[in-house]
Amino acid sequence: METASLPPELITLLSNNIISDAIIDHLPLPSRFALGRTSKAFKAIVADSPDTFRSLDLSRCRGTYTRYIGPVDSGGQIFRAERMDESLTEDDFYAGPLRGVLSILRRRKILPSVKTLILDQLASVTNDLLHEIVTSTEYNIRLLSIRKCPNINQYKLQQLLQYLCRPGRTENTPRLRGLYYFTDPLQIVTTKDASGVTAVDGAQLGALPTAKSGRTAGYYAPTGRLMNISQSDSTLWVQTISACRGIIWFDAVLCTHMHTEMDAVVGDHVKDQRPTMPTVATIALGPSGCEGCGRGPLDGPIWGRSSLDEFPLVWPPASSGNIVDATRPPTGPTKSQRLIVSCQWCIDNRHCDSCHRWWCPDCYNPRKGKALANAENPHIQATAANDGQSSSIKVHNGFCVEHCLIAEEMAGAGAGGMWG
Structure with a gap:
């Protein structure tokens, strides 16, 4: 009787660079240190490999958290005791915990190996520390995530970024290529990639239940x-x-392509307030295109055909630090590589807030269908939406008439609902 073969040992798996990369990136920083202390063999594979620390998520490292301090007492005794050093600036005070962790990485000569750094929601991230991270030669950060960090002044951040990308800057600068700042770290919508080593049983060993289990659908x-x-x-x-x-990418893009078609269909109530130039795109419409004809905005970006600087960063950040990997759309059918985004102004009255269907100017002009907007009977509106005419109303009170409006009205969630 044959005995079932034992699974390969962890040391054997980690000896394979492809498998090692798939596992190590999911381990918290303390776990990587602990694994390297297990034995000399593990130390040679884990601790001594530069790729072990190429991607770090310090937002989950307890040592980077600033302890909460309540209101300053009348005598200031508690505050002074906490600070210990009256010469510290406010930025130095808050950044202390994160600087301590970075100091440990510096002493262990790990810091130059870090290409991707995640600092989301940390109060210890300050503008002074950011300036140091992106300008000091001690760092080699290519992709940096600082989403929802409460102590960042956005105006100082904008000045820093414009300084980094100024004309006449030093050659091969800035080292920073991608900055995650706009999207919500709590918004996780993933698409699993069924190809590659990460699909193999056990390849996700140690993985945390976060968006790292798959490329985030997000913009796509x-x-x-x-x-x-x-x-x-x-x-x-x-x-x-x-x-x-073309120098630094963001987890946001401008609404340039949808903006070119806005004038013909923008509503009268926002016509005088609409931006004269493309603004930041805040709404992801998916790859399917217009609900009526399937087309996207004129000259909309398609992965592999359009310039790389038309695409936003995708979550999670690529551990390689490579900007091509960081902007690569999730794996899927060809149409999923099409980027269709808009700001609220450009898609006004042509987009359903519930199912996110939308219509191009050729298929629907809200201004022509304005006469039907006052119809109170949703069944009449639904009938009008099926007549195939671009003048028939397709969106009312933020919901598409054909699919979502009646359900919302009957549930009492829409204006004038049965229970409203």
Whole structure:
């Protein structure tokens, strides 16, 4: 009777560079150190390999968290005791925990190997520390994620980015190629890649239940609103993103292609307030295109055909630090490589907030269908939507008439609903 063969040992798996890369990137920093201390063999494979620390997620490292301090007491005694050094600036005070972790990496000569660094939601990320990370020769960060870090001043950040991309900058600078700042770290919509070593049983050993288990669909799915940004902030970011084009990529793009077709269909109520230049795209419409004809915006970017600087960064950041890998869409059919995004202004009254279907100007002009907008009977609206005419109303109160409006009205969620 034959005995079932034992599975390969972990040391054997980690000796394979492809499998090792798929496993190590999912391990927290303390676990990588612990694995390297297990034996000399593990130390040779893990601790002494530069690729072991090429991608670090310090947002899950407890040592980087700033301990909460309540309101300053009247005498200031508690605050002074916490600070210990009155010469510290506010930035130095908050950045202390993260600087401590980075100092450990520096002493162990790990810091130069780090190409991808995730610092999401850390209060210890400050503008002074960011300036050091992206300008100091001690760092070699290519992809940096600082989403929802509360102590970052966005205006100082914009100034820093424009300085990095200024004309006449030093050759081969900046080292930073991609910055994650706009999207929500809590919004996880993944698409699993069924190809490659990560699909093999056991290849995800140690993986955390996060978006790292697959490429995030994000911009390449009908996700809807990906971020909230005011018009004033958007205007300032347009200037920064434009100045960094082709030098530093972001997890956001400008609404350039949808903007070219906006004038003919923009609603009267926003016509006087619409931006004169493309603003930041905040809505992902998915690859399917217009609900009526299937086309996308004029000259919309398609992966493999359009310029790389037309594509946003995709989550999670590529551990290689390579900008091509960082912007590569999730694996899927050909049409999923088409990027269709818009700002709220350009898609006004042509997009369903529920199912995220949308219509191009050729298939639907909200201004022509305005006369039907006052119809109170949703069944009449649904009938009008099926007549094949671009003048018939297709979106009412933010919902598509054919698929979502009646359900929302009957549930009482829409304006004038049965239970509203």
